[in-house]
Amino acid sequence: MSEVVVKNVDNACETAEEFTKVFYKQVDNIRHLTSKLYLDTGLLVWNGNGIKGNDNIQKFLMDLPASNHTLKTLDAQPLSEALVSNKLTYLIQACGDVVYQNDDVKKPFQQTFLIVAVDGKWKIASDCFRLQVPYNS
Amino acid sequence: MPKRGGRARQWKDNDHFEHDDRIQSTTRRVSFKPGTNKGKNKFNKAWNDPKLLLDDDIDMGAQGGNRRGAFRGRGGRLNSPAPRGGHTQRKRFVAGLLPWYQVIIPHGSKHEKDVILKSLLSFIAPDIFIPHYYRVNGNAAIFYVDDSKMAEKLFNADRKISMSDGFKLVVIVRNAVPNVIPFLGSLDSLKQLPLVELYLKGNPCEKRFNDHEIYVSDVRKKFPKLMKLDGVDLPPAIGFDLSEDVALPPRQQSFLVDPAGQDLVREFLTQYFAIYDSESRQALLEAYHEQASLSMAASYLSSENRNVSNSNRNLLRITERESRRRYLRTGRLQVVSFLSDLPKTTHDLMGAGGFCVMNDMLFISNTTKEQVSTPVTALAMNGVFKETDGGHAHARVPPHLRDRAQLTAGTPTRAFHRTFVIVPNSAGGFCVMNDMLFISNTTKEQEEKAFSTGVATEPAPAPAPAPAAGSDEAKKMMLVMLSQQTGMNENWSINCLQETGWDYQRALFIFNQLHTTGKIPPEAFVK
Numbered sequence: 235m236s237e238v239v240v241k242n243v244d245n246a247c248e249t250a251e252e253f254t255k256v257f258y259k260q261v262d263n264i265r266h267l268t269s270k271l272y273l274d275t276g277l278l279v280w281n282g283n284g285i286k287g288n289d290n291i292q293k294f295l296m297d298l299p300a301s302n303h304t305l306k307t308l309d310a311q312p313l314s315e316a317l318v319s320n321k322l323t324y325l326i327q328a329c330g331d332v333v334y335q336n337d338d339v340k341k342p343f344q345q346t347f348l349i350v351a352v353d354g355k356w357k358i359a360s361d362c363f364r365l366q367v368p369y370n371s
Numbered sequence: 372m373p374k375r376g377g378r379a380r381q382w383k384d385n386d387h388f389e390h391d392d393r394i395q396s397t398t399r400r401v402s403f404k405p406g407t408n409k410g411k412n413k414f415n416k417a418w419n420d421p422k423l424l425l426d427d428d429i430d431m432g433a434q435g436g437n438r439r440g441a442f443r444g445r446g447g448r449l450n451s452p453a454p455r456g457g458h459t460q461r462k463r464f465v466a467g468l469l470p471w472y473q474v475i476i477p478h479g480s481k482h483e484k485d486v487i488l489k490s491l492l493s494f495i496a497p498d499i500f501i502p503h504y505y506r507v508n509g510n511a512a513i514f515y516v517d518d519s520k521m522a523e524k525l526f527n528a529d530r531k532i533s534m535s536d537g538f539k540l541v542v543i544v545r546n547a548v549p550n551v552i553p554f555l556g557s558l559d560s561l562k563q564l565p566l567v568e569l570y571l572k573g574n575p576c577e578k579r580f581n582d583h584e585i586y587v588s589d590v591r592k593k594f595p596k597l598m599k600l601d602g603v604d605l606p607p608a609i610g611f612d613l614s615e616d617v618a619l620p621p622r623q624q625s626f627l628v629d630p631a632g633q634d635l636v637r638e639f640l641t642q643y644f645a646i647y648d649s650e651s652r653q654a655l656l657e658a659y660h661e662q663a664s665l666s667m668a669a670s671y672l673s674s675e676n677r678n679v680s681n682s683n684r685n686l687l688r689i690t691e692r693e694s695r696r697r698y699l700r701t702g703r704l705q706v707v708s709f710l711s712d713l714p715k716t717t718h719d720l721m722g723a724g725g726f727c728v729m730n731d732m733l734f735i736s737n738t739t740k741e742q743v744s745t746p747v748t749a750l751a752m753n754g755v756f757k758e759t760d761g762g763h764a765h766a767r768v769p770p771h772l773r774d775r776a777q778l779t780a781g782t783p784t785r786a787f788h789r790t791f792v793i794v795p796n797s798a799g800g801f802c803v804m805n806d807m808l809f810i811s812n813t814t815k816e817q818e819e820k821a822f823s824t825g826v827a828t829e830p831a832p833a834p835a836p837a838p839a840a841g842s843d844e845a846k847k848m849m850l851v852m853l854s855q856q857t858g859m860n861e862n863w864s865i866n867c868l869q870e871t872g873w874d875y876q877r878a879l880f881i882f883n884q885l886h887t888t889g890k891i892p893p894e895a896f897v898k
Contacts, residue, residue: 235701243699244692251686279751282623299617307668307685311699311805313792314662317747325749327790327807329670336617338563344788344809346751362751366786366811367622368820 242312242322250310250326253349253356258303261295268295273350277360300335303343313348322351323359332365342366464523467546468602469570471515472522474502475543479512482534487512490532490540495524504549515549522546548573555579555589568599577601636750639793639801642876644718648756649879651856652711658803659703660794665710665806666699682709706806715760747804748793755817757782786813849875857882863895 235243260268269292272278278285278294285294305328313323326347331340344366348359479487484505492499500521502514516522526544534540552558552574569590571577580586587605591597598605627633646654659665666684683689684698700709759782792805846868854864856879871877885891 235696240696243696247686247692247695277628279626280620282626283620284626284628294620297617298619305687306670307683307809308687309666309668309684309807309809310686311664311666311807313747314804317792317794317804325790325792325805325807327668327788327809329668329788329809329811334619336619342786342811342814344753346749346788346790346807348749360749362790364751364753364788365619365622366753366788366814366817368755368814368817 239312242315246310246312246324246326249324249349249356250308250328253326253347254305254308254328257347257358258305262300262302265295265298266292268292271356271358272361273352273357273359276358279360279362281363281365298334302333303330304332305330318350324349464526464544465546466519466523469546469548470519470522471517471546471548472519472525472544473547473549474514474516474522474525475545476512477541477543478510478538480507480510481536482512484512486535487540490534491525491528491542494528494532495521498524500525504551515547550574552576555593558593562593564594565596566594567596569594569597570601572601632748635748635793635801639750639791640752643803645876645880647710648715648717649856649883650715650858651852652707652713653855654852654875654879655707655710656703656852659706659806660796660802660804661703662701663703663706663803663806664699664701665706665808667709667808667810669810670812714758716756717759718756719754746795748791748801750791750793751788752790753786753788755784755786755813757784784813784818786811786817846873849873849878853878853882857886859891859895860898863891 257268257271260271269288272288272291274288275286276288276291278291280294283294285291307327307329309327311325313325315322317323324347326349327344328347329342329344332343333340342365344364346362348361349356350359351357476487488502488505498521500516500518503517505512505514507513516525522544525542528540529542529544530539532540548570550573552571553576555576557576571590577586580589587600590600591605627636643655643658646652646658667682668685669683670685682698684695686695689695689698700706788809788811790805790807791803793801794804796802849868850861850864853859853868853875854861857864857867859867859882867878867882868875871881882891
């Protein structure tokens, strides 16, 4: 790996740490501001439900019961800059447990983010959230 | 007290008489009423007239005609509610609010538990009662029944059963809930149930509270939906509007940004996992980009899986930059060699003719006129797989010598979440640029439902993208790979590839089919 690539790998990891701290704090505590973390054209795929656009995402998130996420694992990789028109893009995979207020049951979840640096801010281009359940349940 | 009551009591007293003697030689305590407070009260009171005492103790027989009057009078004098209550209760069985009854056998400690229960059972036969929480307390044996009918039968068994010592068995039945819940905390395991009614009265956890309101409020904290406690309607609780009843949106199997991408996703995943689940993952070389990168994180604790835990790139644990870089596999060779070291797997991919792993296509990059950028597809999937070689127990055994049946027995099922970033390759197909793998334990539910769509079979390969032309170089590579992957010698490998028109996926598929049905002769594996 070239030095630039190595730096990018380091940065992806550190950004992932910062990002997930901010993201889950927002979702769990100040959810009404969460959509600011998404691109205007951002995409959320929540348990297979696709929600496009910042405003729709905000509305969707507000309708979810109050939550409390606990992260157990975190991983991140940079996307090759050649692929994404030299825009810094990171792939982040976060897994852990979430408790929703409606039933108070701890559920394992897995979440993948693609985040892009736009005008000095990290924005979510897409966010894929899945609760760990049998596919045929 | 009405006359009738008195008469009944008197009649009963004859029965009591029988019991007098059986209380071991304590002549003073010849209570005619079992468990009498009456007697005690009397002794405690300053009764100066010994005649009265005497009268009380031996009032049967001696007093003749006076007896009835004396009796009644005495009841009035003492004004002691306990024995009277007892008498009233004995008259007829009164079913309680809850179907729990305490059964007291006053001298039960004299007999074995078995003897008492058998005597009672044979008395009420063919009915059966179930004794709960049988214990001996002092002289008495105490247990509970949770059926009003049986309680009544036992109630009627009072003084009907002659025991081996010649006495009749006294059976007292009263409506009472067994005291078995010591603390409110003992109910925590029920917290997830949306209970609306709860009966705790008589349990130590209730008695622990001096203040009934605090008791009610503490119970309600545990069961916020409670509307009735100990048979009393609770006033509606004033809570907060916390959208507690909001349910989660229903889950969808998959989401595709671009429906046109469906075939791509399906084809790619089918092919990828056909190789991934095969004997060798070497052929995945073609599935990865030259500069591909892969990392894996796992969240289960298991010593059995050394390979996995040694390369767990969980950034919450791996904090040194150097290690983070090392755990990121870069370049297709590193990637495939890493994957080859992971335990052999079978993914639960096949449903009725389609992909059943949940997958979500996340992202397709925009292509603008100015920039000739490559379309990038991100794909996230969740599912389960089985580790089929028990953590490399068979690693040194050539693939064709491994017993398939043996491999599928006692193998752990794992849950995975995987994200691929896919780009077109030069051969017109697709390859993986980024691969992130997360492995964890299955949930109990997943464990039960995994592979329930039928026996995991080799996925039928979708038409493979044309392999990089028919160059000799490519053929040579395929030959080496097939030979490596199947364990067949060069001749048989060439045959197999020629038969399938040098379509590697197809060759591999045919091999697997023939091999599992035992149609490939042993000489095919002689090199």
